Amino acid sequence: MISSETGSATQMAREAREAPQRCVEQLRLNASLMREAGRRLRALAPPFxxxxxxxxxxQAGAFAKFLLETHGQMPTLSHAPSIGSLYRATSPRFRGAPLIAISQSGRSPDLLAAAEDARAQGAVxxxxxxxxxxxxAELAEIVIPVHAGAETSVAATKSFVCTLVALTHLVAEWSEDAALLAALETTGDVLTAAADADWSAAVEPLREANEMLVIGRGPTLPIAGEAALKLKETSGLHAEAFSIAEVAHGPMTLVGRGDPVLALAPLDVARTGLAERLADFAARGATVIAAGHADDVTAAQLVLPxxxxxxPVLGAIAQIQSFYGLANALSLARGHDPDSPPHLNKVTRTL
Structure with a gap:
C-alpha cells in the first residue's frame, strides 16, 4: 500500500490496485472457458x-512451469522465442504438445514468429x-483472456497478477485439482489483503542500495524474478533473483555487510532450509528483509506483513501484489518515474 498522496497518484499504483477485482471478474468470465480448455488438454494427453x-x-511462464510440474505432473520447458523466430529450429516433436504463449499485448514480433513456427510443426x-x-490470439487454438483491462504504465502490474491467476485456473482445471480450484474462490479476499499490506518500511534500507539479491523457491522463485525485474525497471536498482537452494552456489559470496537481501518465502515444502539460509546472510551482516512464516524469517531485520x-500458490501471487506497492514507493524515493522507465516501451518489438 502507498500511503502518500503522490505515490498513490502514479499510474503504476492505480493499476496495481485494480488487480484483485480484475482477477475476481476474470475467474467469473473464464469459468466455462477454463473447464473446456482443461477438458481439451486432458484429452490431448501430451508428453510435455x-x-x-x-x-x-x-516469469509468468516459469510460474506455469511450476504449476504444471507440481500439480499436473507435466514436464514443461521454456521455449526461447529466437529458436523459432531466428533459428527456425522448432522440432517436429512439438506435434500435439501445448505451447502456452504468454503476452500482455499479443503483438511482439518474435513471439508471433515463434508461435507460428511451432504451430506449423504441430504444436497446439x-x-x-x-x-x-x-x-x-488469432493464431491460437485456445485463447485465455486475462481481463486485466487497459494497462498504460510501462511497468506491468495488474496484467502480471491477472496472468498468474489465469494460469493457476487453467492448471487447476487441466489437472482437476480440487484444492487449487477451491483456493481460487478466495482470490479476491487474499489479493485485496495483499494490496492493503504496507511494505513501505523496506523503502529506507533500499533507498541508497546499488545492488541486491531477491530470493525465492518453488512458487515464489518466479515472483522473485518479477520483483528483481521491477526493481531494475522502476528504480534503476541492480537486483538479481536466485533460488534459495542455489544462492549458496556462488552468488552468496557477493553479499557483505549492509547489502540488502529480499526473501520472498514460499509457504509450502520449499520452505525447507530457508531459516538457516537467512541466518547465514544475517551472519555476514546483510540487511535481510523477508515475507513468510514467522519461523522462517527470525533472522530478518525487517519482516514484511x-x-x-x-x-501456497495464492500466497505467492499475493507477495507480488504487495511488492508492487513497495516498488512504486521505492521508485519515487529514488527520484524515478515508475510510469515511464527510461529506454523501455509497452510493446517490445524484438525480432
Whole structure:
C-alpha cells in the first residue's frame, strides 16, 4: 500500500490496485472457458508442455512451469522465442504438445514468429493474453483472456497478477485439482489483503542500495524474478533473483555487510532450509528483509506483513501484489518515474 498522496497518484499504483477485482471478474468470465480448455488438454494427453514469453510474461511462464510440474505432473520447458523466430529450429516433436504463449499485448514480433513456427510443426498454441483480439490470439487454438483491462504504465502490474491467476485456473482445471480450484474462490479476499499490506518500511534500507539479491523457491522463485525485474525497471536498482537452494552456489559470496537481501518465502515444502539460509546472510551482516512464516524469517531485520494461512500458490501471487506497492514507493524515493522507465516501451518489438 502507498500511503502518500503522490505515490498513490502514479499510474503504476492505480493499476496495481485494480488487480484483485480484475482477477475476481476474470475467474467469473473464464469459468466455462477454463473447464473446456482443461477438458481439451486432458484429452490431448501430451508428453510435455512448453511456455513462450519474454520479460514479465516469462516469469509468468516459469510460474506455469511450476504449476504444471507440481500439480499436473507435466514436464514443461521454456521455449526461447529466437529458436523459432531466428533459428527456425522448432522440432517436429512439438506435434500435439501445448505451447502456452504468454503476452500482455499479443503483438511482439518474435513471439508471433515463434508461435507460428511451432504451430506449423504441430504444436497446439494456447494464448494467454490481455488483448483477445491480438494477432497472437488469432493464431491460437485456445485463447485465455486475462481481463486485466487497459494497462498504460510501462511497468506491468495488474496484467502480471491477472496472468498468474489465469494460469493457476487453467492448471487447476487441466489437472482437476480440487484444492487449487477451491483456493481460487478466495482470490479476491487474499489479493485485496495483499494490496492493503504496507511494505513501505523496506523503502529506507533500499533507498541508497546499488545492488541486491531477491530470493525465492518453488512458487515464489518466479515472483522473485518479477520483483528483481521491477526493481531494475522502476528504480534503476541492480537486483538479481536466485533460488534459495542455489544462492549458496556462488552468488552468496557477493553479499557483505549492509547489502540488502529480499526473501520472498514460499509457504509450502520449499520452505525447507530457508531459516538457516537467512541466518547465514544475517551472519555476514546483510540487511535481510523477508515475507513468510514467522519461523522462517527470525533472522530478518525487517519482516514484511503477509498472510501465511492461504494456499501456497495464492500466497505467492499475493507477495507480488504487495511488492508492487513497495516498488512504486521505492521508485519515487529514488527520484524515478515508475510510469515511464527510461529506454523501455509497452510493446517490445524484438525480432
Amino acid at each position: 508442455a512448453a511456455t513462450l514469453a519474454r520479460g514479465s510474461s516469462d 498454441i494456447v494464448a494467454v493474453v490481455n488483448d483477445a483480439a491480438s494477432p497472437l 503477509s498472510r501465511t494461512d492461504v494456499h
